[in-house]
Amino acid sequence: MAGLTAAALAAVGFLAYQASANAPDSVAAPKPKVSSSAPATGHEKPKAKKPPAALPAVSGSGKRVVYALEDRQVWLVDAAGDVTRTFEVMPSALNPRPGTYQVGTRSGPATEGSDGVMIEHVVRFAMADGVAVGFSAALDGSMESPDPSLKTGGVRMSRADGDAMWEFATVRTKVVVVP
Numbered sequence: 001m002a003g004l005t006a007a008a009l010a011a012v013g014f015l016a017y018q019a020s021a022n023a024p025d026s027v028a029a030p031k032p033k034v035s036s037s038a039p040a041t042g043h044e045k046p047k048a049k050k051p052p053a054a055l056p057a058v059s060g061s062g063k064r065v066v067y068a069l070e071d072r073q074v075w076l077v078d079a080a081g082d083v084t085r086t087f088e089v090m091p092s093a094l095n096p097r098p099g100t101y102q103v104g105t106r107s108g109p110a111t112e113g114s115d116g117v118m119i120e121h122v123v124r125f126a127m128a129d130g131v132a133v134g135f136s137a138a139l140d141g142s143m144e145s146p147d148p149s150l151k152t153g154g155v156r157m158s159r160a161d162g163d164a165m166w167e168f169a170t171v172r173t174k175v176v177v178v179p
Helices: 002-022 159-168
Strands: 064-068 073-077 083-088 099-102 105-107 118-128 131-138 154-157 174-178
Touching: 073 159, 083 159, 099 118, 118 154, 118 159, 118 174, 131 159, 154 159
Parallel strands: 064 174, 131 154
Antiparallel strands: 064 073, 073 083, 099 174, 105 118, 118 131
């Protein structure tokens, strides 16, 4: 019995090898690429970070903060229409609808966010499902995905980007949210 099982396994293995060797490239498993620039360990170099997307054309004019939900990107745009800074953010669990808002309130000192993380430089600009939505920076520098079971409105950014947002987005500064 053991001999029959071994023979069957060998036959199946041989047929699987033949099938993979003769499969067209469109369905064959990708073959590993060998690169002369790869380190000797066989690990590939880290991929370069993609450049930020261009400022959305439909983001208005004048001084404003532009927040692209799908790109997870923010642009700080001065009164002349020049981008002074752009950076990635981690969206909140609740997102505002695309549209134009204004910074309503700000809280500078460290405080506990609705997710329990200590944050600073809170710049609130919208409401979503009864929850205030605003930009903030975690004191520990984290930008983790929010717990979807919590109703949180904190759009997280790095501390350096939080400092820049705090300086730029005073009360009544326009915030344009685009898809």
